[in-house]
Amino acid sequence: MKKLIALLIAAMALVGCSSAPAKPSETPAGTAGTTGGAAKEVNVGVSIYKFDDNFMTLYRNEIQSYFDSLSNDQVKYNVTIQDGKNDQAEQTNQIDNFIAQDYDVLIINLVQSTSAATVIEKCKEANKPCIFINREPSEEDMNMYRDADGKATDPYADMYTYVGADARQSGKFQGEIIADLENKGDLNGDGVLQYVMVVGDPENVDAKYRTEFSISQYKESSGLGVEKLDEQRGDWDQAKGQEIVANALTKYGDKVEVVFCNNDGMALGAAQAIAAANRTVGKDIYLVGVDALAEAVELVSTGGMTGTVLNDHIGQSHQAVDAAIKAVNGEKLDTYYWVDYVKVTPANAAEFK
Ligand code: BGC
Helix, strand or coil: CHHHHHHHHHHHHHHCCCCCCCCHHHCCCCCCCCCCCCCEEEEEEEEECCCCCHHHHHHHHHHHHHHHHHCCCCEEEEEEEEECCCCHHHHHHHHHHHHHCCCCEEEECCCCHHHHHHHHHHHHHHCCCEEEECCCCCHHHHCCCECCCCCECCHHHHHEEEEECCHHHHHHHHHHHHHCCCCCCCCCCCCEEEEEEEECCCCCHHHHHHHHHHHHHHHHHHCCEEEEEEEEECCCCHHHHHHHHHHHHHHHHHHCCEEEECCHHHHHHHHHHHHHCCCCECCCEEEECCECCHHHHHHHHHCCCCEEEECCHHHHHHHHHHHHHHHHCCCCCCCEEECCCEEECCCCHHHHC
C-alpha cells in the first residue's frame, strides 16, 4: 500500500497537478503551445485610466468579453486589465510590468494623454505593439516616427495606433439636437441661447472638443446667438455634475435654457438637480449629454433628457481588440482607427436600449 501511494505521488509530480493558470511570464510572447495541439497563448496587458468611470467600465468589460469570444482551440487570449487609479505613476508602473513580463501587446487608456510619448518610447524599446484608446494622444506623438508625408521613419510607426471617436462630431451632434428643436432651445424667444456647460476632465481632449463644437455647431445650425451663463469642470463625474447644475440653477434660475454636459454621467447628475429645482426637461429647460449610457437613453425616451450621443464603446473596444490581434500577428497598423458617434433623440432612443 505504501508503495502504491509513493508511486501515485511520484506520478502526480511528473504530470504536474497544479491547476493554477500559468502566469504570463511563463508563457512568453506569442509562444505556440509546447505540447502538440495546445492553443497558442497571447498575453494582453490593458490599463484603464481609472475603473471608477461609468463609460470606461462598459468599455473594459467589452474588451474582456470580445477577447473571450475570440479565444478558441488555436489561440487563447489571456487578458489582464489593471486600474490606473487616475495616477500616471501607477499606470506607468503597470506598463513597465507588462513589458518586463513579456506581454505580447498593450492596450492603454492613458491617465495623462501627455504621457503618450514616454509610453511609445518604452514600447518601442521593447518592440511591443501598443493600442491607445479613449484618450487621444497629440498628433505629434502619433506621428513620432513618420516624416511630413506620413512615411514611416522607423518600423515602430506601424506598431502603435489610436482607436477612438472624433469628439468634434459628438459636440456637433449635441449642438444639432438643440438647434433642431422647434424653438431651437430659445425658450424666452430673445434670439440668444442662455446655457450652462458642464465640462469633463481636460486630460481627455473629448472635453475640449465637445465644449467647443457643441456651441459652434449650435450657432451655425440655429442662426441664433449664445450666452454662456456658467462653465464648470465636472471631471465626467455624476455627483459633480449635480452640484454644478444645482448651483447654476440657484444662481441663474429661469434664465438657464439649456444644460450641455460633456458626458452622460454628469448629465444624470444634472437631471437630478433639474428635478430638485422643480424644472421640467422639454418644458422649461433642455439637457444633453454624450455616451448613451442605458440610464440616459431611458431618460431620453421618457423625456427626462433632450438627447444624448452614442459613444460606441462596443465598436471602439472591438476595433481596439482587432488592432491588437493584427499587431500580434505582425501586420502593420494604421495610425488611427475611428468609430462614429450617433445622435440619440426621443425619435430613435428605442433602438439604443
Ligand atoms: C466619455 C466619458 C468618460 C471619458 C473617460 C469620454 O469619451 O464620454 O464618459 O468619462 O471618456 O476618459
